[in-house]
Amino acid sequence: MTNTLDRASPVPLYFQLKQIIIEKIEHNEWDPGQPIPSEQELQDTYGLSRTTVRQALSELVIEGRLVRQRGRGTFIVQNKLTHTPQKPQGLVRLMIDRGLRPGWRVLSLEWTTPPYEVQHLLQIEPDTQALYIRRLRLASDQPIGYHQVWLPPGIAGQINHDALQEGDSLAYLRHLPAVARGHTIRTIEAIAAEAAEAELLGISEGEPLLLIQRLLCDSDGIPIELMEALYCGNQFKYQIILPNAE
Amino acid sequence: MTNTLDRASPVPLYFQLKQIIIEKIEHNEWDPGQPIPSEQELQDTYGLSRTTVRQALSELVIEGRLVRQRGRGTFIVQNKLTHTPQKPQGLVRLMIDRGLRPGWRVLSLEWTTPPYEVQHLLQIEPDTQALYIRRLRLASDQPIGYHQVWLPPGIAGQINHDALQEGDSLAYLRHLPAVARGHTIRTIEAIAAEAAEAELLGISEGEPLLLIQRLLCDSDGIPIELMEALYCGNQFKYQIILPNAE
Known part of the structure; x- marks a missing residue:
């Protein structure tokens, strides 16, 4: 040519x-x-x-x-980061391939009474507290995602605190045998950024966000972790590959 | 109480x-x-x-x-329609359960030279035309989703035209043996509605949309259909259930 x-x-x-x-x-x-x-x-x-x-x-x-x-x-056009949750470390490797430095910034870690929907999904009683962790996912120090997780009391004591700052979003739980079995329910929504979310992610209020909720359950169906992650719509997409027969 | x-x-x-x-x-x-x-x-x-x-x-x-x-x-709060693509007919049943009448309105059906990305994904040559179908997904006659599909020439002649107006989004292809085997790659993005899309869906420009791209392949990995569907962010969410071991 x-x-x-x-x-x-x-x-x-x-x-x-x-x-x-x-x-x-x-x-x-x-x-x-x-x-x-x-x-x-x-x-x-x-x-x-x-x-x-x-x-x-x-x-x-x-x-x-x-x-x-x-x-x-x-x-x-800048291709969006395509995350395939079936590939562990997928997003981490993708960032490294693009010359971006993957990382996390922990914003807060505290015991809290979770909102009604979280209690319901984690199957905990209304007066039970959960460990609530807020993190920003970073690409070369720039926030690209905002993660909130709630952990039931039985799990909260077993997390790997060091791994909250490294690896993929499950790195802090991966040493638990229950995480390797069981199943994960993900729901994916498009929402408009509210003021506080926009500020955390360095975007404008009203911009589209991908909201990914992940409910991780053990092999008995008992919830281990509820995650709600927000990613900038113009930087990120989600990919799922499934056999047609399913 | x-x-x-x-x-x-x-x-x-x-x-x-x-x-x-x-x-x-x-x-x-x-x-x-x-x-x-x-x-x-x-x-x-x-x-x-x-x-x-x-x-x-x-x-x-x-x-x-x-x-x-x-x-x-x-x-x-109105719960969003939760579509689990692993369940065929999932969204159709969900609408019926809510007292909504599922349906489709075909907007256009024509042979066209597809955009570059579509050619690339469908693995067709730049000068090959594809059958391009635009449909609105209806819930009791109200549009909730806007579907575009491109079909390579070999598949286009085999579609079930009657089924474009009924059932789930694959009803018009389900009689093809290739559809039951193979795999599907889905990517999910959050975007802001452009003027034309907003008008089709009866929402405001800039509102968040879930963009679902589906590439359906046969068991040899040959593409059968490329779909791009837009759903209103405030009415719809997507759910995927996977074993943790994967």
Whole structure:
């Protein structure tokens, strides 16, 4: 593939420009998350009309290769972090592969009377306290997720406190034999960020968040942990692979 | 449980009012999605101070039983439709259980050159057309989801056209033996509704949507269907149950 236009070709010029841009993205000449040259620069570089440049860029936006940000320009789309919960360490490895440093910041750890829904899911009595832990998930010190967990009293005494700052979201419980058996129920919702959540994640109020609730149960179906994690919608997606027969 | 306050009881009055409201919700005297009486009405009915009524309502909001809508009042929280894709017909049955009539409205069905990402996922050549179907998923004639699917040429000729208007989202393909084997890759994202999507779903631009992409493959890993479905974040959640060992 060349980096120049072939004006003798029957292939329309806007289409040739599209191919040049796609090449630059695929060969990492232009990086995800970075702006592309302005329309004027593209017109000058390739000797094209404004209409032709615009048609190429518009199609690349529709095709999901580029994204326009009002008042800021046109950017190469940054692929979202895709977490596959069936792969332990999946998100940790993904961050390392992207040159990001995975980490956690523990915000608080306290005994609390959980909200009604949490009591109900953890099958604990209304007057029983649970250990409540709040953590930010970090990618090179930037928060990308906000995790809250509630642990019933029998489990709370057995957690690995050091592992709250490292590894994946289950690292602090993985030494418990009960965690390796049993099953996990996950529910996934799209919600709008409230003010406090937006502040924790460094985004604007109202932005879409993925809310992932995880109820981890032992082989008798007794709840071990309830997690509620919020991830920025524009940075993160969730992936599940299942056999069709199921 | 009584429907009146016991002023001789050591249980605080705000807590007694909370219990009365919870009873009314759980016994379906007050229905999900409906407003509760105003603060003034609750004060008058139970002979309580404004502070006491407010404390009860605030805690019920925090506990996720009630939701305040600015300028409209306080409403009983409507549980989201929880779809478990591992259960075929799951969402259809759930709607019927709630007294909703499940259905579909086909918006368009045409051959098209799919966007780059779709070509890539379906493993088809850039100049190959795909059958592109757009449908609204209805609950008693109200749209709750917007489905787009792209089908490669080999599959497009085999679909059950009648079943596009009934059953679950796979009803139109389920007669194909390849669908029963193989595997499905689902990715789940939270995005903000764009204007056109908001209009189709009868919501406001910017509201959170759950975007579910489903790539259905046969037992050789050959793609059969790519689906992209959008569901209103405040009506729908997704559930996945997996063994911990996985």
